[in-house]
Amino acid sequence: QCAAVCPTAAITVKSDLKDVWKAIYNPKKRVVVQVAPAVRVALGEEFHMKAGENVIGKIVAALRRLGFDAIFDTSVGADLTIMEESKELLKKLEAGENKYPLFTSCCPGWIRYAETKHKELLPYISTCKSPMEMFGAVIKEHFKGLDSTEGVETVSVAIxxxxxxxxxxxREEFKRNDIPDVDYVITTIELVKMIKEIGIQFEEIEPEAPDMPFSLYSGAGVIFGVTGGVTEAAVRRVVADKSPKALKDIEFLGLRGMEGVKVCELQVEENSIVRIGVVSGLANAEALIEKIESGEEHFDFVEVMACPGGCIAGAGQPFSHKEEKNARALGMYKADKVSQIKRCEENPLMLSLYNGMLKHRTHELLHVSYRKED
Ligand code: SF4
Known part of the structure; x- marks a missing residue:
């Protein structure tokens, strides 16, 4: 896969670097940044580090040197996504047999593909915003009050x-009162450019932690960056057995690995088997959709990622061959292994958000509909 080509040809690329620099140097702007899970296992390659090495601490430190005012991890948004998507899955299972599964919604390449080639599937795509957009909405809400007392404006950036x-x-769907929840997106490669531009010695920089109050996230949130990760995070949430053994068993369900199509079955409750499909790469998605539509295959839940291998191999990442992709995937699972919190619902931040800001506003801040008629 070419590093410069987006799997969805309809998506054009625009660099926001100049605007981000301008915002950083503007004292009237509070520039807040979030970093996606997959970035941490690939960015180091541009600084002669091994593929798969988790450099999130160094990224946070570099972002501080670059002048960002608050630094957060999109894994928090991934935890929110699973809190919501697992509710949808359980609702779907309760509703009984349906020809179509619940499709994931966190990959905009897949959403664009469904909108252009498979409009009939739109009602079956999860209404959850992507982790970036969920977190973008939460960040903007969080700083709203502070902005008016301090007389500044929060600018939200995502790596x-x-x-x-x-x-x-x-997209219009992610604007509230005409203001986008995420103002600028910069790719991993563009962040490398920023780091090099001001001469930060990335190899030497000491790792730092993200900022409060959004500094806690689960390992389930981190593995969103690799194919099968979204599903594994959801499975951890929906199974009743929360023991360490059950967690280990989920690891061996068949959700891991770089194959373009993975199928597995999961017993959620007695007599209740959930059939799951995980696809990465739009050609694999198309083949699976054909089987679902013809009735040849039936699934309850299908994860689709447009890039083969998932976000670790996104078009904004350093160029990767098979070895780098495998190493990055391993890096994601290692990050999960060392995280104390393994499931989204164990993240204390979720509890405080759901009891606070999100109490009556989950629909507004965390959900979206791509169906024009809605
Ligand atoms: Fe989708 Fe991730 Fe690829 Fe972006 S990098 S198109 S979110 S799979």
């Missing part, structure tokens, strides 16, 4: 593995 995210950020 993402692909250019499709730029397109997503610009």
């Amino acid at each position: 993402m593995p692909c250019s499709a995210k730029k397109y997503e950020a610009s």
